[in-house]
Amino acid sequence: MKRNNYFCFLIILTVLASCTSSAPKYRKGEPTSNFGYPENKQVEKTFYLLGDGGYSPEGGTSKALIVFKEFIKQRDTRGDYAIFLGDNIYPVGMPPKDDPLREQSEYRLDAQLDAVENYNGKVIYIPGNHDWYSERIDGLERQEEYLIEQYGDSLDWSPSTGCGLEIKEISDDIQMIIIDSQWYLEDWDKSPTINDNCDQIKTREALFTEIESELKKSQNKTTIIALHHPIFSNGIHGGQYNFNRHLYPSQKKIPVPVLGSLAMLIRTTGGISIQDLQNERYKSLSDRLRTMVKGRERVVFVSGHEHTLQYIDHDGIKQIISGSGSKENYVALGTDGLFAFSLQGFAVYDVFKDGSSWVSYYRNKDNKPALMYQKEVFPSPKPYKLGDYPDSFPQKKTASIYPDEDVEVSGIYKTLWGKRYRKLYGTDVEYEVADLDTLYGGLQPLLEGGGHQTVSIRVKDSLDREYNIRRIRKDAVQFLQSVAYKSTPIEEQFKNTSAENLISDFYTSAHPFAFLAIPTLSEAIGLAHTNPKIFYLPKQDNLGAMNENHGDDVYMIVERPEEHWLDKESFGSPNHDIVSTAGMFERIRKDEKYKIDEPSYVKARIFDMLVGDWDRHQDQWRWAENEDEDGNRTFTPIPRDRDQVFSNFDGAFFGTLRSLIGLANQFAVYDKKLNNVEWFNIAAIGLDRSILQNTGKETWLEQARFIQENITDKVIEDAFSKLPPETNGEITEGIIENLKGRRDNIVDIAERYYDYYAKLAIVTGTDKDDFIDVTRMPEGKTKVTIYRNKKGKRADIVSDFVYDKQYTKDIWVYALDDDDIITVDGEGDNLIYVRVIGGQNNDIYRIRNKKKLKIYDYKSKPNTIEEGADARFRFTDQYDLNIYDKDKKVFSSTSIMPGIGYNPDDGLKLGFKALYTINDFKRNPYTSQHELKAGFYFATDGFDLSYKARFANIIGDYNLQLGAHFTSPNFSRNFFGYGNETINLDDEFSLDYNRVKISRVGGDVGLVNETPFGSYFSYKASFETIEIDNTRGRFIDQFTPENPDGFFDRKYFAGLDALYRYESYDDVLNPTRGMQFDLNLGGKLNTADTDRKYGYFKSYLEFYNSLIPSRKLVLKSHVQTQINIGTDYEFYQAAVLGGGSGLRGYRLQRFTGKSAFATGGDIRYSFNQFKTSFLPFQIGVFGGYDIGRVWQKDDGSHIWHDSYGGGIWINSAEAVNGTLHVFNGDEGWRFSFGFGFRF
Structure with a gap:
């Protein structure tokens, strides 16, 4: 009887599981026909979207591909784009030619290529997770090679194999950002050649930085972000399942009631599959991307992955999913879906000349394309309704940066938060008024921009030279979003809160006008510089839609160093180019003809310390490229963005914070001595170590003395005369006095910083064949010389420097790519610890002195040890050990997390957890971490203490952990x-x-x-x-x-x-x-x-x-x-x-x-x-x-x-x-x- 009941139950479940509807699903209120598509509008570009098309049946073609081919055959496709959105070959990508699945894999690609046989536009293939499954990058290369061999050069494989990102400028009004999302999800330790041919993006964080930069540049365009994995979904990867998956949880159609439901519960809630949106790694990708595009106009995501068709509008973020190119699956509408379809089909995205765009979804009906749904994705941008702005403006305008109520604070507040330069922010100053029609011969606004806290407009003049117009009043919420909440949109949460007000007050630590003194100070020592001016910028017709966020405020205008400024004297009048820091490093790696003017960089860095400019990350620099008569090129630094000079973080709060948390020491009081040079330079030290490879202490002292001698009292006084006269008084006089004192101490400051930063030296070769010679010498000295290897001979010197154990405790030598010959020899004492990181390709090692030496290279790639096989080699495919990351910061940090609680047994509980984290060479994800926890329990007068220490990568991916605990007698x-x-x-x-x-x-x-x-x-x-x-x-x-x-x-x-x-x-x-x-x-x-x-x-x-x-x-x-x-x-x-x-x-x-x-x-x-x-x-x-x-x-x-x-x-x-x-x-x-x- 029980057995019969079980079978009846199973039959009922099977019937229920078979009742799933395959009809299109529409959000209530969405039309199901007569969608209102604008037939008479002129289309600029059409994008045909088909994903997961790699599962055509043997001897046949998938239903979606049949109608896809039929659809594009009827259209004029010249200039259009057909995008295959990944999972182009099931089940495991493109295997080697001798693999039994090779013929099937080729056939499944051929079925897709046949669909675009008579297509006249551009074809783009994006890899999906299944395309990575055949030996990862090797399989991708095989697939790319086959596609181009079969179809020709009009087919693009994007991004480049093993890279995460590619940017395509489709037209003046359309930009495409293509992401290999499986690249992001992959375990990079299993792909030793990943990122090998990717010039700038070597880390996941670098990917996000580049995407954010591109979004800013394309803010006035329709931007299509194409990636295999969607950032929103209501399919199975988004946690939506139909009833039959509770009965059949696996691909095998074996009913497993109850256990099947548990399996579905674990998958939908746990994110145990990295291919599901709930997974931690996948979620980190989707969270960062959605935060970046939140609030941006005309950005749409197009994806596959789900074997469905979906259109999602999630809080204004648009997601098109077209992943049913050859497979089908369940889909729901969820809370944000407007349309969903579970059978095969494809989508078409049309961008019109007026900036509007529509998406259309088609299915196979009797082998003909049948329209199911159309939706306007973005309306055409509405012309900004200009205000009644005047045709002309007065020459002068008196204004303050902050209103009086924001700067009038109590004595207690000043004691706690400091005086800073708050008074100056509330001071009325007379400014020149900026009329963009006439300023600098007329300026044309290009786009809105800004960094972590700045609000700016990029403009250009009649000679195409670009300027940044930056509001003096910073955006506190923008700072929080970019620094503290990278994965969560917070603008609406923090506007008009005390947190915003406190951060706005935090910015009063920077003198609002002191940057005007920098050109005079820089010229006195021959340092390149920009030339900021300060204006009152009224709202005006020329700003157009930017009047929404700009105008009627105090702004600084400054040149934006780029290629159109080659004749600018204050930039050194470069004769070849002006490039970013990333561009400079890219050239340095590729060719030995590129060098950096290291003494000029040292001068600039000492000047940073002189003027208290603590925010010197890599984007704060541009590089003037000069070519000599022999074709050699030298990069000279152009410092920019001097809005943090003479910063003054006084007050009890920051004084206490500096005592408790090391990182807070970069927020210092501007004084004569600069006591904590280590933390003051934390933002720049990584760049310093990456750039300065041939410079010793004497150069630092020489440049410091030069600055000391040439920045005279008169120069300082002349420099500060450029500030508005309304700011003259006690505050400015105090800065002048401290600047003179710091100048007098600058040699000592430079020496102390050198002694700190020189403890670790980072030396890099090129991406060509190099000789790398590490020579041990007496008295604790080690010489590192890098030559280009030309026909087996030592040729051009890339780097040559003798390091002294008195200053340098560790040297990291990165050989980088190509076949390098690495020699370690010589005899010495008191040796410096040297790490050699071989990098890609077959490196040859000749190790004749193995003391205080460790060598890292790839385990899965060939290397040749000619001498010294008993040296300490670590052959590993661990990505972060083998890769050179110029942004890798070596530092330690402290955080303290207090807590309070109560229960009747313990009574009131007070406790804290303190973390001290060290980030050095070997990390997982840190080099070591020390945790101290303590709690006191008032009901018993007892307390407990615990301590944990973790040390990275003791055995493979495992960290060593040491622990201790103690409880008091009570x-x-x-x-x-x-x-x-x-x-x-x-x-x-x-x-x-x-x-x-x-x-x-x-x-x-x-x-x-x-x-x-x-x-x-x-x-x-x-x-x-x-x-x-x-x-x-x-x-x-x-x-x-x-x-x-x-x-x-x-x-x-x-x-x-x-x-x-x-x-x-x-x-x-x-x-x-x-x-x-x-x-x-x-x-x-x-x-x-x-x-x-x-x-x-x-x-x-x-x-x-x-x-x-x-x-x-x-x-x-x-x-x-x-x-x-x-x-x-x-x-x-x-x-x-x-x-x-x-x-x-x-x-x-x-x-x-x-x-x-x-x-x-x-x-x-x-x-x-x-x-x-x-x-x-x-x-x-x-x-x-x-x-x-x-x-x-x-x-x-x-x-x-x-x-x-x-x-x-x-x-x-x-x-x-x-x-x-x-x-x-x-x-x-x-x-x-x-x-x-x-x-």
Whole structure:
């Protein structure tokens, strides 16, 4: 009978699973016909979008490709683009020619090429994840080679194989950004040649930097971001499944009810597949991209990956999905979908001459293309309605940068936050008025721009020379968005809050006009410089739509160093080019004819310290390129963006912060000495080490003396006479006095900085064949010389310098690409530690002195060791060890996270967690990290301390972890006896009755691996000693243990422990979808009585699932268990349940046994985020229920304990979180709360 019931149940499930509709789905209100497509508009470009087309049946063609071919055959496709959006070959990309799947793979590509056989436009192929599956880059190269061989040069494989990004300028009004999204998701350690031929993008962060730059440049264009993986989806990769996947969770059609549902729950909430949007790595890509495009006009994402057709409008961000080129799958509308279709088809994106654009979706109907849906993606840009602006302007205008109310603060505020230059920001100053029609002969606005905090307009004059017009008043929210919240749009959250006001006040640390003094100071020492001027810029017709964000404010106008300024004397009148820092490095790597004028750079850097300019990252420089008569080219620096000079971070807050957190020391008081040169230069030190490869201390001292001699008192006074006269007075006089004092100390400052930065030297070869000679010398000296290898002979010298152990402790030598010959020889003493990083291709090693030397090169690529095979070689494909990353910062940082909480057992709790992180050569993701945690518990006057240290890559991807913990003699835990029905007598004897004072001291050592995909592995051995106190009058004094001998004596335990944890949340502080799974196995041994030992098994599983489309109502569910194996354990090693461990309505450690089980859930509701005058906050409420019990030998209890209750939680700014609980069990109500910070 039971068997028949099972089969009936299975039949019902199968019938339900087969009832899924394949009809197109439309959001309510969306038309299903007569879409209003503008037939009479002129199309500028058409983009035919078809993804996942690589699964045509043997001997046939997919339904989508049949109608795709039919559709484009009917159209004039000249100048159009057909984009194949990845997964071009199933199942595993293009295998080698001798592989059994090669013929099938070629056929599936041929089916796609046949569809565009008579196509007259451009064809672009983008790789997808399946295209990477055949030996990764090798398979991509095979696929690219085959496609171009079959189709010809009018086919583009994009981006270049093994690279992440390509930019295509389609027309003056259309830009395409193509991303290989699988490149981002890949484990780069498994692809040793990845990024080998990518000039500038060698890291994922560099990808985002370049995309952000391109989005700024193309802000007035329609921008298409094409990538295989969508950033939004309502298909299976977005966590949407139809009912039959609960029955058939795998590709094999074997029904697995219940287990199938569990499998689907794990996949939809856990993001365990890297191909799903919930996965940590994939999510990081989608979050960054959506944050970048949020608020930008006319940016659309086009993708495949999902075997569906979708159109999504997610808070104004448009996503076109066309991934059903040969496969089909389930799709829903979700909360943001306007259209969805689960069968095969393709999409067409039309961009019109007027800037508007439409998308159309087609399916196969009787082998003819059938239109299902059309939607206007972007309307044509509306002409900006100009205000009633005057035709002419007065020559002068008096204004202040901040209104009076923003600069009038109390004495307490000044003491806390400092005086800074706040007064000057509120000072009325008379400015010249800038009329763009006449200024500099007439200026044409090009685009809006800005850095981390600046608000600017790029303009050009009649000679095409470009300028930046930058508002003096900075944008505080823009700063937060670009620095602290790169993955979360925050503009609406932080506008008009105290956080914005505090950061705006933070910027008053920079003198608003001091940059006007820089040209005079620079000219005195022959340093290239820009020539900023200050104006009042009124709103005006010439600004057009930019009047929305600009005008009626104080602005600085300055040249933008680029190729049209070659005749500019203050730029050194370069005769060849002006390039960015990235462009300069690209040329340096490629050819030995390029050099850097290192003494000029040293002069510029000492000048930075002289004028207190702490924000000197690589974008703050341009490079004048000069060619001599022999064709050699030299780059001379052009410093720019001097808006942080003479910064003054006074006040108690920053004074305290500098004492607590090292990174805060870059925010210094401008004084005569510059005490902390290390932190002041943190933004520039990486660039310094990358550039200065042939410069020693004498050059620094020589340049410092030159500055000291040439920046005279008169020069300084002349320079500050260029500031508005209204700023004359005590503040400016104070700067002048400090500048003179700093000039007098500049030799000492330069020497101290050299002594710090020179501790690490970074030397780079070229991307050609080089000789690299490392020669050991007496008295702690090491000479590194790099020559070009021309026909086996040492030719042009690339780098030649002798390093002294007195100053330099480490040298990193990067050979870079091509076949290099690396020799280490010579004899010496007190040697400098040298790391040689071979790089790509077959390097030859001749190691004759192996002392204080370590060599890194690729494990999977050929290398030749001619001499010194017993030297310390580490052959590894670990990407970050082998790659030269000029942006790699070597530094340490500190963060402190306080917390406060309360529960009846501990009373009020105060604690903190301090992290000290060191980033050096070897990282995973840091070189080492030290964590100190402490807590004090007022109810018992006890405290605990714990310490962890982690050291990177001790064995493969595993870090070494050392740990220690200590509890004070008063530290307490609870014990009520063994069993599921123990008695709680706190009403009669108080809470102290069941408290046990327990003193613990212990340590552990082990290996841990935290992957970027959410998994954490830990294996450790531990040793600890524990002693409990026999406190008279408490339960422990009356408890009779099974083995009373030595019960209260100090005991010593050795243990082994293994832990696997997986975590994935869409939002760590307020999950609406997520999962945690813990599996913990181990055992402990009493070292004084080795017969007493036990093992344990612990597991925990937690899910978050949203219940309604708005994702405000969420079900949190969890289950946990602990099982002890054996009986020789102490009560404090037993399985427990209680508050904090499964039963929130009970006291801590309320029930103790051999095993324990608990489950429960919460219904959580999140209210809309709201702004206060201080910070944005989000509040939620929850109600929950717990149930569980323990088991103990000879305990016949059948009772299950439960508790119910609820509470509220609060989050702010992704940094502050708190929770308040009120839960009730059989023993009454229990109140608790916790509040902490995340930095």
